[in-house]
Amino acid sequence: MSTVTTTPAADRTPVPDVFAPAKLGPLTLRNRIIKAATFEGATPDALVTDALIDYHVKPAAGGIGMTTVAYCAVAPEGRTDRHQIWMRPEAVPGLRRLTDAVHAEGAAVSAQIGHAGPVANAKSNRLPALAPGRLFSPLGMKMCKAATADDIRRVTEAHARAARLAVEAGFDAVEVHLGHNYLASAFLSPKLNRRDDAYGGSLENRAKVARGVVRAVREAVGDRIAVTAKLNMADGVPGGIWLTESIRTARWLEEDGCLDALELTAGSSLLNPMYLFRGDAPVPEFAAAFPQPVQLGIRLMGKRFLIPYPYQEAYLLEYARQFRAELDMPLILLGGITNRTTMDLAMAEGFDFVAMGRAILREPDLVNRIAADESRRSVKSLCIHCNKCMPTIYSRTRCVLVDPEPPRW
Template sequence: MVTSVPDDVPDVLAPARLGPLTLRNRIVKAATFEGATPDALVTDQLIEYHRRPAAGGVGLTTVAYLAVAPEGRTERRQIWMRPEAVPGLRRLTDAVHAEGAAVSAQVGHAGPVANAASNRRPALAPSRRFSPLGMRTTKAATEADIARITEAHGEAAKLAVESGFDAVEIHLGHNYFASAFLSPKLNRRRDRYGGSLANRAAIARAAARAVRDAVGDRIAVTAKLNMDDGVPGGIWLDESLQLARWLQEDGTVDALELTAGSSLLNPMYLFRGKAPLRQFAATFPQPQRLGVRAFGGRFLIEYPYQEAYLLESARQFRAAVDLQLILLGGIADLATARRAMAEGFDFVAMGRALLREPDLVNRYAAGTSSTSLCIHCNRCMPTIYSGTRCVLVDPAPLRVAPPDRDA
């Protein structure tokens, strides 16, 4: 941790440009699934979830997750982008704008991370494989599926503009649809979407192109990109660096938010710290609860937590591309955010720290705090089933949405 930065380093609390957008500072509320849409439409709870960090001083808050197709949801209570969702989303963006912040829509397709049992539709993947998320076998996406999903990214982006969003974040990480195609482990195809990196990257690039063509320069376009999957045989830095270069050459995105891990195979690789097995198990009925407690450690693998734990990998992207970069992963201290600026990053993204203290950025600006009270216990993670929150602050959900365990 550095204690000072050179005078010419951008001020993390000063206004900054993101594509065509001017943000009041360089701190982004990262997309963290809210668990606040029981009917797959905007609720007052979802609006309040984003209004609070907006009032608390962030430059940009990110709504997660807005699927581009109904089968692209991780479970059926998530919003999917359609005309019926626009009025509620407009209420949300108006509420965020009233607090002086900007707001981004994270769009994408969950692919093999989708819960087929919940969605009552097959989960689409590069290749067939058993998915423990829905206890079903995924369906290998056809070329018609791929074309439809690519086009749906553009249509979702148009609806985001209509809804008043200032930016769109394309989900290219965590082994969701585009990310699964990038993974050599998950993509065993022998057609034009498998084999070489150029083939495996075609969907990610096409989705980004569809979004850019849909919105032009009216709003900012970013992409959440896996640096590595954290899984043997998954994508690694050499390939993800090349994809970053291609996205820059394509001119489709204004910035990359750098992430890691697989929601399908290794989710804790992104979060780091303790895995709240007991709390996750409590969201399941018996006998699954006993199974999660007994064997969940094989899925929720614990990794040591430290500040800016993705920085070492992200440095390689800073050296490789000229795109604006958003540093994610274990950023809770103002000194860490300033360190990111000193190392050439343009923005920092916070998740858990802002769940603990939605007004943290205002505290930074006022000089009353320089570090988050978040203890990285990860007990917020299981609350996605009942309204995502810090349990140390909000022990009970604002509105209970029972876990979706339909078979």
């Protein structure tokens, strides 16, 4: 495991303590550590279950400042799978049980809201997936529908409605999904967006969906809860979004004044998911999660889709520091945050929060263990970045080294 070293940002001294309370918009978190949104695979009826509540209570009890519920789709066709929650009145009572349980452990809780666009599984949802233009989605094995102006207005309004329901359900924040080639990210991508209307061509046009949904969410919730967004720095595919355009988009989002923080991410769930995750590519495990003939296709072609990238601590820092240099707004560093050394590095580099995913899945109490470590350096995550947790989203997301068997619903 390699360690990134750098000089602390001169204009960000003194370096904040990652375990001290911190403001996030109208919200005060007990520390600067956020559990990143990772689909839980615990909602077989698209509603909250005890398993989903337990999934978030564990890291809350384990010391996290805020946990993020993923993935709360804003519309039924915007789910990557029909078992995902979509934000509607019927979901609110269960979500309220979840937020109350997390609050009882002293943590805050955010709802990740968004529309999967071309990443949606049209076959599973039994509804057409939306994209900037007609394209074939290997995830649903169907053609996506080109989103019309009416579709865009409907999805924008759905984001606002979802945000209001999140307030009703007791969430402290919402995270708007603008990454991973979900709908807003697909519009940003010059590879996926070949439109010649007001939503295509120039970056300013391609950014209209992302900016519009964020603005609608802020107008819907005001200052009652925090509003963050997850934005791709790079898609990791030829012809996709790259740093220069993404930084420009981030500047626009900052100028719009609708966000309390921006979480920086990378990769395409549609075309190159391992660009975000880094580490081993679990092709056999992914194949085993699907029926035939999809299983055979993954075994034969999976290595072209699940491309492994070497893992290192803070592996998105090199990209993210370019955003830090250009922006004044609070930023959340994601990717390879597993120990106190890397957390302190993020603070020294000028980031306001860190987000953790797989390490918390492996050890829900990791944050408390790090906080209790007097040397501040001896606690190391047990996560080995095998990524075999990734295919478990189709049964129940878990670390297979701890919990090898899927549940029976």
